[in-house]
Amino acid sequence: MKPYTQPDAKGYYGTYGGKYVPETLMFALQELEDTYTAAKNDSIFQKEFQNMLADFAGRPTPLYFASRLTGHYGGAQIFLKREDLCHTGAHKINNVIGQMLLAKKIGKKRIIAETGAGQHGVATATVAAKLGLDCVVYMGREDTRRQESNVNRMKLLGAQVIPVDSGTQTLKDATNEAIRDWVTNVRNTFYVIGSVVGPHPYPMMVRDFQSVIGRETQTQLQERSIASPDYLLACVGGGSNSIGMFYPFITDEHVKMIGVEAAGYGITTDQHAATLTLGKPGVLHGNLSYLLQDEYGQVLPAHSISAGLDYPGVGPEHSFLKDSGRVRYESVTDSEALDAVQMLSQLEGIIPALETAHALAYLERLLPDTNSDQTIVINLSGRGEKDLGTIFKELEIE
Amino acid sequence: MNTRIHQTLSKLRSQNRKALSIFITAGYPSVTATPEIIGAVEEAGADIIELGIPFSDPLADGPTIQLASDRAIKNGVNVTTVFDIVMEIRKISQIPIILMGYVNPLIAFGLERFMQTASACGVDGLIIPDIPVEESTAYRALAHDHNLAPIFLSAPTTSDDRLRQIDMASEGFVYCVSITGVTGQSNGIPDTVKEYLQRCRNNITKNPVLVGFGISSGKNAHMLAPYADGIIVGSALIKIINNNRNKNYIAPVKEFVKELKKGLKLRESE
Numbered sequence: 001m002k003p004y005t006q007p008d009a010k011g012y013y014g015t016y017g018g019k020y021v022p023e024t025l026m027f028a029l030q031e032l033e034d035t036y037t038a039a040k041n042d043s044i045f046q047k048e049f050q051n052m053l054a055d056f057a058g059r060p061t062p063l064y065f066a067s068r069l070t071g072h073y074g075g076a077q078i079f080l081k082r083e084d085l086c087h088t089g090a091h092k093i094n095n096v097i098g099q100m101l102l103a104k105k106i107g108k109k110r111i112i113a114e115t116g117a118g119q120h121g122v123a124t125a126t127v128a129a130k131l132g133l134d135c136v137v138y139m140g141r142e143d144t145r146r147q148e149s150n151v152n153r154m155k156l157l158g159a160q161v162i163p164v165d166s167g168t169q170t171l172k173d174a175t176n177e178a179i180r181d182w183v184t185n186v187r188n189t190f191y192v193i194g195s196v197v198g199p200h201p202y203p204m205m206v207r208d209f210q211s212v213i214g215r216e217t218q219t220q221l222q223e224r225s226i227a228s229p230d231y232l233l234a235c236v237g238g239g240s241n242s243i244g245m246f247y248p249f250i251t252d253e254h255v256k257m258i259g260v261e262a263a264g265y266g267i268t269t270d271q272h273a274a275t276l277t278l279g280k281p282g283v284l285h286g287n288l289s290y291l292l293q294d295e296y297g298q299v300l301p302a303h304s305i306s307a308g309l310d311y312p313g314v315g316p317e318h319s320f321l322k323d324s325g326r327v328r329y330e331s332v333t334d335s336e337a338l339d340a341v342q343m344l345s346q347l348e349g350i351i352p353a354l355e356t357a358h359a360l361a362y363l364e365r366l367l368p369d370t371n372s373d374q375t376i377v378i379n380l381s382g383r384g385e386k387d388l389g390t391i392f393k394e395l396e397i398e
Numbered sequence: 399m400n401t402r403i404h405q406t407l408s409k410l411r412s413q414n415r416k417a418l419s420i421f422i423t424a425g426y427p428s429v430t431a432t433p434e435i436i437g438a439v440e441e442a443g444a445d446i447i448e449l450g451i452p453f454s455d456p457l458a459d460g461p462t463i464q465l466a467s468d469r470a471i472k473n474g475v476n477v478t479t480v481f482d483i484v485m486e487i488r489k490i491s492q493i494p495i496i497l498m499g500y501v502n503p504l505i506a507f508g509l510e511r512f513m514q515t516a517s518a519c520g521v522d523g524l525i526i527p528d529i530p531v532e533e534s535t536a537y538r539a540l541a542h543d544h545n546l547a548p549i550f551l552s553a554p555t556t557s558d559d560r561l562r563q564i565d566m567a568s569e570g571f572v573y574c575v576s577i578t579g580v581t582g583q584s585n586g587i588p589d590t591v592k593e594y595l596q597r598c599r600n601n602i603t604k605n606p607v608l609v610g611f612g613i614s615s616g617k618n619a620h621m622l623a624p625y626a627d628g629i630i631v632g633s634a635l636i637k638i639i640n641n642n643r644n645k646n647y648i649a650p651v652k653e654f655v656k657e658l659k660k661g662l663k664l665r666e667s668e
Contacts (some may be wrong), residue, residue, distance in 0.1 A: 010532065020501055020528045022458045024553035024578050026560070166464065172455065179457045184579040186555060283502045284455060285529065296476035297506025298454040 004250045011200020014323065016316035019199040021286045027184050033201045035106050040208075043351060045101065052097045053212060056130065057087045059094075060097050063220035063377070068347040073363060076230060076370035080350070080380040081217050081240065089124050090119040090353065090382030091213060091241045095193055095265025098209035100127045103190035110189040111135045114178040116171030117308035118150025119382055120194030125159035127398055135159040138178045138270045140347060141169040150386050168279075168301040171237075171311045175285050184226075195238025199286030203315050210343055216243030218378055226375050231366065232257045234379040235358040236329065237273070237309035240319045241381035246327060254374070256328070258366070259318065260358045262304035264332035273302035274331040275314040289316040305334035305390065306354035308382075336361040338394055341384060354384035354390065402494040402522045403570040407606045407627065408446055416621075416662040417628025419608055420447035420635060420655065421498060423466035425475030425641050426452075433486040435639070438648045440493050442655035447487075448525065448630065451480050451499030458527045459584035462633040465640070465658050477507045481483035481519045488520040496523040496549065496570075509537065513544040523570045531560070532568045538567060551575050552602075554594045561601035571606040573630065574598045576613070576622070582633030583612045587621065596627035601612050619661030631658055 006013040019029055039045040053059040061082045072080045083091035088177060103111060103352030111133050119296070121137040128135035137154055141163045144151050154161050167173035175197075182191045196203040196210075214232075232249060234242035236259040249255045264272035275290050282291035284299055292300040292312035304310040321327040332340075337354055340361035345351045352360060358379050370376070384391070410417050421441045424432055435440030436447050452470035456463060497516060504512045504526065516524070524546055524649040529537055532551060551625055552561055555578055565572055576591050577583060591609075598607050609622050610630030614637075618630055638654055639647045 018533050019528065019530060022527050022553070022575075023560075024555050024575065026532075027555045027557065032653070056419055061502055150541050167454070176455050176457050178461070180580050183458065184583075218626070280506075282505055283500075285457070286528075290504075291502070293502065293506060295506065296478075297503035298471060298476075356590055376637045 003089040005224060006317060007200065007204055013317045013320035016287070016289050016319040017200055017203060018288050019286060020283045020288065021199045022183055025034040025186055029201065031106060032102065035102055036201055036205050039105065040103060041141050045105070046131045049098055049101055052101070053094065057093045057097060057110045058085065059212065060216045061085050063217055066348050069344065072347055073367040075367040075372065076376045077372065077373035078363070079375065079377045081213060081245065081377055083213060083381045084350070084356070084383035088123045089385070090123070091210060091244060092120045092123040092194060093126065094212055094244070095194070095206050095209040095240060096120070096123040096127045098207070099192045100131055100133070103192070103298040104131060104132065106190065108188060108190040109133055110185065111190045111192055112138070112178050112189055112191055113194060114138050114171065114174040115194060115355070116174065116310060117306065118143065118147040118386060120158070120309060121161070122150050122153045122157070124192050125157035127157065129157045130298070136181065137161050138164055138174040138181070140171060140174045143170055143174070145385055146390050147307055148389065159277050169309065171304070172302070173297065179285065180275040183324070184268050186207060192213070195367070196243050196289060196317060197238045197285055197313060201286065203317055206240050207243045207247055207317060210240050211243040212351065213241065213379060214246060214248035217245065228252050228254045229376040230254070230256060230370070230376040231374040232358045233260065233362060233366070233376060235260050235309060235381065236276070236314060236318060236357050237262070237311050237355060238313070239315040243315065243317060245377070245379040257326070258362065259327055259329045260333040260362045261329060262306060262309035262358055263333045263389065264303040264305070265322065266333055267331055269304035270387050272331070273304040273309050273311060275312060276318060276329040277331050284313045287316045289319045290314050290322070304395065305337060306358065308353070309358065330362055332358050336364070338391065341391060350380070351384035352380060353384045354387045402492065403446065403496070403599060406494050406573060410445060411627060415668070417608060417621050418443060418655070418658055418662060419448055419630040420444040420626060421448040421450060421630060421632030422636065423450035423452055423463060423470050424480045425464040425470035425473045426636070427469065427639060429473055429475060429479060429483065432483050433490070433650060435650065436493070437490060438489050438630065438652050439655045440491055442652040443659040444493070444655055445628070446494045448494065448498045448632070449480065449484065451477060451497055451503055453500040453503060453525045454551050456500060458580055460580040460633060461584040462640070468637050477503050477512065483513055484519040484521055494522045495520065496525055497521050498525040499524050501528050510540055513540045514548060517544035517546055517620045523549050525549045525551070525573055527551055531563050534567060549573055552598060554578055554590070558597060558601050561598060565602040565604050568605050570606045571627065572598070572602050574607055574609045574610045574626065576609050579611065581611055584614060586617060587612050591622070592625055599625070616657040616661030619658045623662045629658070629662065
């Protein structure tokens with residue numbers, strides 16, 4: 001396979017990506033790109049990043065053989081990459097540590113972030129507390145209700161949580177409001193974006209920071225004498241945990257990769273978040289990528305039981321990987337995800353986040369086509385305590 | 399070069415007068431109201447019209463234009479409706495019309511088809527805040543082919559070097575954003591704006607310079623007039639429409655436009 005060189009110098013993955021933002025922000029993007037490029041080759045920065053990943057975030061996370069889950073299906077050997085064991089309970093902190101160290105380097109003392117499920121918000125509030133930076137988190141009003149425990153965590157960590165009442169009151173609108181804050185306060189404010197979205201260099205930078213997941217997985221598989229896995233499976237909202245897992249394996253032709261989107265009530269309804277499955281290329285939040293939109297280019301509201309996947313856009317690199325055929329994108333419904341939460345809890349003693357449960361749910365469809373000589377790695381991107389309210393409400397209705 | 403914008407601004411410049419460009423969201427408060435409002439603001443002295451294409455996620459706009467945009471979408475306004483409105487206006491007026499909106503509705507309509515239709519309807523220029531110069535190659539070429547002026551924005555955070563690039567890429571005028579922020583901020587225009595506009599003057603030499611964002615009174619207009627070739631007002635006017643939407647808002651709208659014109663004029667009597 002050819003070497004993989006995305007993105008190009010202008011931040012394009014094939015025809016996707018770019019920097020579609022107001023002029024006010026262009027200097028900040030350039031400053032960020034310059035700082036990031038320098039940090040990549042700066043051994044002091046890299047050492048600080050590695051140390052914080054190890055001592056503060058708790059890396060490396062285990063690659064865990066899910067024996068009962070494997071036995072349940074009787075197909076491929078299933079391994080779980082335990083990002084849920086990271087400090088704050090999800091993979092989000094990997095990226096936040098990287099970006100926050102860049103903020104420190106640039107000298108910005110005020111941090112803003114958007115959050116859907118609250119995991120990125122909590123991670124940002126956590127690292128801001130650790131580094132002594134002011135932190136403001138934008139969160140859709142609807143999400144503050146369904147992820148209340150995370151709102152309380154952010155407040156306890158000293159962050160200001162601003163509920164967003166515009167639009168669908170979810171992640172999309174929280175991101176709009178964070179960008180408006182950034183345009184207004186760009187001189188003293190660093191915007192920590194939580195996924196592989198936004199304008200260049202964010203999608204590239206977030207991917208690089210998250211690719212620690214895939215690199216550790218490679219090493220841990222080799223320790224078990226597995227040269228390369230047959231399948232990688234991860235959920236896709238904006239797409240940071242999946243890219244983090246996939247990226248180091250992209251040039252390994254043996255590895256099949258599947259990204260699982262949220263189908264909400266089903267992809268034949270208008271209540272879903274299956275952007276790559278049903279969207280068309282468009283511009284939202286600074287990049288060109290697949291987007292859920294109507295025929296006139298108005299962005300459509302997404303729906304997912306999981307606040308973290310409830311987003312009408314997706315990272316531009318995923319659009320590229322979809323079109324190139326390197327990654328296959330599937331979708332599972334709210335109710336399939338709920339079933340998967342219960343199954344993993346009861347078979348393995350691990351309560352996954354509703355986001356992560358989408359990847360787990362896809363095992364139902366994938367496993368019948370596999371055999372016991374094969375290996376599957378699922379990125380267990382987050383833990384599910386934050387979702388207990390939603391889960392029990394849904395189960396009672398059922 | 400687009401003739402209507404160029405002629406209007408050249409004429410004003412030769413008379414040592416400043417331009418007043420008025421922004422309103424197409425289809426707000428209703429589709430039929432837009433041509434009527436434009437007729438009124440032209441009569442009251444506006445020189446250029448910027449017609450906003452409503453978008454679901456207007457991330458450079460404050461609450462006032464967000465609300466107008468949202469209402470317009472609920473009124474069924476889309477790109478096609480905006481073109482219909484332009485054709486309505488062209489029946490009664492030759493005022494320069496610039497469409498202002500976000501890039502996604504243009505992409506969905508098809509960039510080339512959008513330019514063709516805009517040009518055929520009598521549009522003169524385009525302001526797309528989320529297309530910076532870096533992303534503008536295809537957009538500029540198509541605009542040029544269809545005699546539409548691509549107008550780029552500068553910000554207080556724009557370097558001198560970028561100001562020159564923006565000037566080179568723009569036709570018609572350069573839209574100098576007065577503040578770091580979104581539209582419709584009412585906490586005043588900082589005094590540092592003068593320094594920034596002087597920087598714009600020094601580096602933007604091909605095009606006239608119009609300043610916008612946060613201008614809400616004749617007093618603001620008066621303060622800015624010496625530093626630019628004109629001003630752009632949007633949110634403040636939409637607020638007047640919104641506050642009077644159950645009454646006759648045409649009269650206060652005209653009064654406000656006259657106040658702005660007066661603010662711009664005062665300079666010459668000094």
